[in-house]
Amino acid sequence: MTLDQAHKIAEIATDAFASKPRNNFCARSKLCGHSFLEISRAFALVIAGRRQIAGDDQELKTECAKLADSAGALIASLDMMVVPDEQFELLARFTDNTPERQRVMLEIIHNQKNNADEEKELEKEETPLSFNSFCWTLNYQDPLFWQKIYTHLDLPYDESCPRGQPKQGPSDGQKSFFFPNLFCKYSFESLKKCREQRRSVIIFLLVIAALVVWFGLYGH
Numbered sequence: 754m755t756l757d758q759a760h761k762i763a764e765i766a767t768d769a770f771a772s773k774p775r776n777n778f779c780a781r782s783k784l785c786g787h788s789f790l791e792i793s794r795a796f797a798l799v800i801a802g803r804r805q806i807a808g809d810d811q812e813l814k815t816e817c818a819k820l821a822d823s824a825g826a827l828i829a830s831l832d833m834m835v836v837p838d839e840q841f842e843l844l845a846r847f848t849d850n851t852p853e854r855q856r857v858m859l860e861i862i863h864n865q866k867n868n869a870d871e872e873k874e875l876e877k878e879e880t881p882l883s884f885n886s887f888c889w890t891l892n893y894q895d896p897l898f899w900q901k902i903y904t905h906l907d908l909p910y911d912e913s914c915p916r917g918q919p920k921q922g923p924s925d926g927q928k929s930f931f932f933p934n935l936f937c938k939y940s941f942e943s944l945k946k947c948r949e950q951r952r953s954v955i956i957f958l959l960v961i962a963a964l965v966v967w968f969g970l971y972g973h
Contacts, residue, residue, distance in 0.1 A: 754791075754795065754798065754908060755913050755914060755915070756798055756799075756802055756914075756915045758795070759794070759795040759796075759797075759798035759799050759802075760795075760799060762787050762791060762792060762795035763792070763795045763796050763799050763824075765783075765784065765785050765787065766784060766787070766792045766795075766796075766827065767827070768783075769783035770827060770830075770834070778834050778836050778840075778841055778844055778861075779834045779835050779836070779841075780835075780836065780837075780838045780841035780842075781835055781836065781837055781838055781841075782838050784835065788874075789828070789831045789832065789835075789874065789875050790874045790875065790878070792828065792831065793828050793875060793878050793881075794906055794908060796824040796827075796828065796881055797879075797881065797884050797906055798902070798906075799820075799824075800817065800820060800821050800824065800881060800884060800885050800888060801884075801888050801899075801902045802915070803816070803817050803820055804817050804885065804888035804889060804891075804893065805888075805893045805918065807893070808893055814889065817885055817888075817889070818882070818885060820885075821881040821882045821884070821885035822881070822882055824881040825880050825881040825882055828875065828881065831875070832875070836861055840857060840860060840861055843857045844857050844858075844861075884905075884906075887905060888902070893918070894918060896916075896917060898918075899914060899915045899916055899917075900914075
């Protein structure tokens with residue numbers, strides 16, 4: 754994966770979540786075929802690039818941590834928010850707290866095993882915040898900076914991968930360019946709402962299961 758490819762994948766993932774409609778889910782097709790692991794690795798390379806550009810600037814070091822924190826929140830939500838396109842379209846038809854929407858939510862939770870393999874891969878990955886900390890242990894002027902980054906991420910390093918230092922440094926006029934707010938349109942309130950909805954459905958399922966067991970034991 755090149756640095757340009759990483760930026761494109763990170764932008765695809767960010768735009769997919771930023772454009773989520775009111776149902777707070779993301780259709781699988783919005784990720785343009787990229788796996789959760791690819792998205793995680795892409796954000797890692799973006800974070801490494803920001804760290805190298807930041808140099809010794811402490812203000813930009815803080816911005817790097819903010820970027821890593823936002824990336825971590827998005828990556829952690831992938832398994833919960835990405836659903837098959839068919840279920841995404843169904844959810845879009847119903848308003849909140851209707852029996853029809855609850856039924857689709859039950860189907861989504863039941864079918865989330867489709868994301869299980871990708872979720873397991875992500876569980877093995879270092880968090881963006883931890884990876885950002887690792888990047889700051891490296892000398893940004895080290896000729897082997899990028900080789901160490903790719904080795905750490907267990908990614909192949911070849912002639913297409915970045916080398917050396919960026920052509921431009923982090924002058925005051927460039928800070929907003931080098932650290933664009935990729936998440937300015939991404940609402941973490943949406944993530945919170947989705948988690949709350951999922952929790953309420955799970956509680957509902959547990960209550961139904963308990964009632965079935967109770968009637969099975971004492972209903973005769």
